[in-house]
Amino acid sequence: MNMAIRVDHLVKKYDKNTAVDRISFNVFEGELFGLLGPNGAGKTTIINILATLIHPTSGYAEVAGIPVTGDRDALRHRIGIVFQEPALDVRLTGMDNLQFHAMMYGLAKQERKERIAQVLELVNLEPKANLLVEKYSGGMKRRLEIARGLIQHPKVLFLDEPTLGLDAQTRRHIWDYIRKLNREKQITIILTTHYLEEADFLCDRVAIIDKGRIAAMDTPSDLKSILGGDMVHIKIQGEASAYLDLLAKSDWIKSIKQHHDQLTLTMEHADKRIPELMNLARQAVAGVQSVNLSKPSLEDVFLHFTGRNIREDESTDGFQ
Amino acid sequence: MKAIQGIAIYVLWMREIKRLLHAKSRLMGTLLMPLFFLAFLGMGLKRSNIPGVPAGMGYFVFLTPGILGMSILFSSTFAGLSVIWDREFGFLKEIMVAPISRISIVLGRIVGGMTTTLFQALVILTISLLMGFRPRGWIMLLPAILLMILISVTFIGMGLIFASNMRDTQGFNLIMNFVVFPLFFLSGAMFPLESYPKWAKTLSRLDPLTYGIDGLRAALIGKSELPLLLNLGILSGCALLSVMIGAWFFEKSEYI
Numbered sequence: 124m125n126m127a128i129r130v131d132h133l134v135k136k137y138d139k140n141t142a143v144d145r146i147s148f149n150v151f152e153g154e155l156f157g158l159l160g161p162n163g164a165g166k167t168t169i170i171n172i173l174a175t176l177i178h179p180t181s182g183y184a185e186v187a188g189i190p191v192t193g194d195r196d197a198l199r200h201r202i203g204i205v206f207q208e209p210a211l212d213v214r215l216t217g218m219d220n221l222q223f224h225a226m227m228y229g230l231a232k233q234e235r236k237e238r239i240a241q242v243l244e245l246v247n248l249e250p251k252a253n254l255l256v257e258k259y260s261g262g263m264k265r266r267l268e269i270a271r272g273l274i275q276h277p278k279v280l281f282l283d284e285p286t287l288g289l290d291a292q293t294r295r296h297i298w299d300y301i302r303k304l305n306r307e308k309q310i311t312i313i314l315t316t317h318y319l320e321e322a323d324f325l326c327d328r329v330a331i332i333d334k335g336r337i338a339a340m341d342t343p344s345d346l347k348s349i350l351g352g353d354m355v356h357i358k359i360q361g362e363a364s365a366y367l368d369l370l371a372k373s374d375w376i377k378s379i380k381q382h383h384d385q386l387t388l389t390m391e392h393a394d395k396r397i398p399e400l401m402n403l404a405r406q407a408v409a410g411v412q413s414v415n416l417s418k419p420s421l422e423d424v425f426l427h428f429t430g431r432n433i434r435e436d437e438s439t440d441g442f443q
Numbered sequence: 444m445k446a447i448q449g450i451a452i453y454v455l456w457m458r459e460i461k462r463l464l465h466a467k468s469r470l471m472g473t474l475l476m477p478l479f480f481l482a483f484l485g486m487g488l489k490r491s492n493i494p495g496v497p498a499g500m501g502y503f504v505f506l507t508p509g510i511l512g513m514s515i516l517f518s519s520t521f522a523g524l525s526v527i528w529d530r531e532f533g534f535l536k537e538i539m540v541a542p543i544s545r546i547s548i549v550l551g552r553i554v555g556g557m558t559t560t561l562f563q564a565l566v567i568l569t570i571s572l573l574m575g576f577r578p579r580g581w582i583m584l585l586p587a588i589l590l591m592i593l594i595s596v597t598f599i600g601m602g603l604i605f606a607s608n609m610r611d612t613q614g615f616n617l618i619m620n621f622v623v624f625p626l627f628f629l630s631g632a633m634f635p636l637e638s639y640p641k642w643a644k645t646l647s648r649l650d651p652l653t654y655g656i657d658g659l660r661a662a663l664i665g666k667s668e669l670p671l672l673l674n675l676g677i678l679s680g681c682a683l684l685s686v687m688i689g690a691w692f693f694e695k696s697e698y699i
Contacts, residue, residue: 255465
């Protein structure tokens with residue numbers, strides 16, 4: 124299989140702050156690859172480097188066989204990008220936005236007409252094409268941007284937080300479009316997200332990015348299986364060290380993690396083990412507030428690899 | 444790639460035209476202020492004797508070229524500065540990631556801004572003709588239009604210089620109040636420069652708009668401090684310099 128993207132020891136520094144810290148990964152042609160991480164983890168910086176908008180400090184990166192520091196215009200011809208923030212001219216109609224894009228990518232008149240009709244159909248925006256974009260809803264703007272990113276028939280499509288700020292129903296629709304593009308048009312897609320369910324639902328492979336580095340990279344199901352079976356979350360009250368000792372002696376428990384007052388245990392067939400867990404708690408005189416059983420999610424994977432919840436950093440973001 | 448790409452310039456030019464057509468109220472807004480100046484000042488002071496304005500010419504005739512220059516100064520600076528709105532609203536990224544050269548982007552913005560600005564100036568000129576203004580010869584409209592283009596290019600370039608060095612839209616009012624208005628008042632658009640004190644006269648020699656408006660007066664009403672060709676020459680230099688510096692700053696500014 125050929126590589127659509129190769130990244131090798133990529134570094135981007137801003138003054139003293141290292142946004143991307145020696146990251147390496149490859150994306151195969153036709154793959155739907157996700158960069159998962161909290162805001163400020165460096166995902167957008169990676170995308171901006173790959174899209175030739177900013178220069179890397181050091182390291183190597185190439186897209187569609189072209190180094191990002193090489194023939195930038197040739198590279199730009201081969202990619203499409205949907206930015207995190209809308210990048211539309213709202214004082215123009217949807218059609219104008221698409222027309223101008225097609226012209227900047229050097230398409231001839233007849234080709235422009237055909238491709239614009241195609242992409243409008245793909246995102247179901249034909250009836251709204253001649254409306255000013257300032258009258259569009261958030262979901263419509265996103266769809267228009269996805270359509271625009273496809274006009275030049277990109278080999279690689281970058282989607283930076285494609286469903287940020289959209290309601291649940293619209294998000295579902297966007298997910299369907301993204302899947303359709305990847306499956307039917309065989310476009311390599313690399314997306315960034317801090318929604319775990321989005322990465323889980325869409326991506327063939329996921330790289331978990333934390334503080335500018337890759338914490339883990341694999342398929343969502345393999346990442347989840349690293350955690351080993353089902354998970355039981357026990358919320359405890361008060362002192363729990365006696366309980367933890369008892370749990371540590373039970374060989375059917377594969378792992379024990381403590382995060383504040385929450386214990387996360389992994390084991391096989393957890394549903395059958397819950398009575399036993401309660402017995403142990405009684406023996407250790409530990410207060411149990413609640414017990415929760417779950418199949419592992421990427422949320423758990425993130426916690427496992429970074430020691431933090433993905434949403435813990437959210438209150439401090441927005442200032443870059 | 445350093446090449447100048449016609450198609451990219453055309454797209455960015457077309458964008459300005461379409462935006463102008465979609466926002467007719469905005470167009471009205473930018474036309475009204477110069478027209479009010481022309482109507483109320485020109486009419487109100489029609490019979491006054493203002494030192495420096497030749498007897499028998501009338502203040503309205505003297506004022507018209509000044510108001511043309513003023514209108515071009517404001518809308519051109521605005522056109523150059525509008526890069527900061529493109530950055531704010533994200534559209535700049537769409538342009539920056541397209542496979543087109545930076546110099547084409549700069550030229551497209553200048554040509555687009557120049558067209559809308561010139562259109563507005565010609566509307567004002569037409570209305571002033573309806574109000575009784577007469578150029579000293581119709582053929583003189585040609586050098587006048589050339590001067591208007593040069594004024595426009597000069598101040599779009601200036602707008603680009605400021606926009607490339609601003610991170611957000613906060614500085615916009617600052618530039619309007621501390622740069623654009625002083626340039627306007629120093630240019631002699633409203634009153635003959637000879638009644639200004641010496642320091643103000645010296646400063647006005649550093650204001651490109653002074654040569655623009657003096658040139659317009661030379662062409663349209665035949666009353667000027669410097670000859671038409673000298674004004675044209677100095678202004679051409681200003682335009683070239685401002686575009687070059689503007690393009691240089693735009694190239695090196697961070698887009699995102």
